[in-house]
Amino acid sequence: MRAALRAEWTKLRTVPDAAVALPLIALLTVAVSVAASTASSADVVRSSLMGVELGQAAVAVWGVQILAGEYGSGLITATFTALPRRLGVLAAKAVCLLAGILAVGVPSIVISVLAGHRLASAYPALSSGAVLRAGFGAVAYLCLIGLVGLGIGALVRSAVAGAGVVLGLQLAPTVMMPLLDPHWARWVYRLSPSTAGQAIQSTVDLKGLPIGPWPGLGVAAAWAFVLLTLGAFTLRTRDV
């Protein structure tokens, strides 16, 4: 596992992919967050984290690409020849992915919250429970969405198809909900990883939300767990 981790880390830092993806995630997240904080809002904390809505797309696509991209180039053959324990490779990729998301997610969220605190009126104290939960929750949510992407990548083994699936999974609920009967819309909100997962960033009128902050993050975690498990099974049983 240590050798796999070292190999994957070397891979990550020797191609431009991460160097493009990571600043993009930061830029999208901070820019949208700051813009949202200048508008008036009932939930100023949630607004100050609006950038996560966009940053998550880049995170998810990066999660898909980190494994599925190797099927496109054919590199996967070399990877599994050097490291025949395929689940070790998956674990090493997950660790590298999470390290990258944390490295870029934590500063992005901190900047977003600080900007919100400065720009929005009636922003709660930075040390208040609600702000800390929303901030740390946003980082945790980005990590889970990255793992959802990795799991989908392992399942579909194509970066393009995987990106399509994961972006569809993120966007479909937002597009669908206004068209649905309110009862069904609430269920879509509760069950889809993006809407339920981002409930962790809400700080106002929690009783009125279709799902609470922590159960919501739990739904996103369940998606990540199930997709990674299915992906791991696929990786182990199928021919390369």
Next chain:
Amino acid sequence: MDAIIEVSELHKRFGPAVALDGMTFTAGPGQVTGFVGPNGAGKSTTMRVILGLDRPDSGTALVGGSRYQDLRKPLTRLGALIDPGALQPGRSGRNHLLWLAHSQGLPPKRVDEVLEMTGMRPVARRRAGGYSLGMRQRLGIAAAMLGDPPVLMLDEPFNGLDPEGIVWMRGLLRSLAAEGRAVLVSSHLMSELQDVAGHVVFAGAGKVVEAASTVAMTERYGSLESAYLTLTRGTGVLR
């Protein structure tokens, strides 16, 4: 004991197509074993099964007595060149070898040694996506030699090499065998194998149709090429 590949009764289907139908042979130490046969005879599938990339329906493939998947630091036991295109185009050749070295706990110094050995040092810091097929083959040989393994398995190593490269490859195969390693080489170039292979395995339709020393084949048929044409006649139907 380490320098040997033993393939025994491999069977594999891809849907309705039979790829391997009882493939059985041994590639032993101290010689180049040629692995020949028409397209679709199962050579590449056999090599992928040996590497644990494809799973056989039945049968075994052992490297130095163990399944490849069970080897610790497998590149120090078997070096393989099966797909020279298995590269990320944006990564330099040197960095490709570097992550491979890290995956086996090998020092970066070893990367420079194999780059020197394969003549890739001058282009090692260029993007691999810009390499010619010949350069990719050399990089693939460098990757195969990284762990200084007792067994080598090369699929069509002469592909894309210029005449100088072909002479180099011929010399390399000979010296690897002379060092006592087991070298399994698949190729369509009978004239190349005629000179370097001590033993030849003829495959057709997923199994071995003949395996003998190059000397014996040449005595019986005149040349490896006529042996090939006689032995594999009718097995080359694309399925």
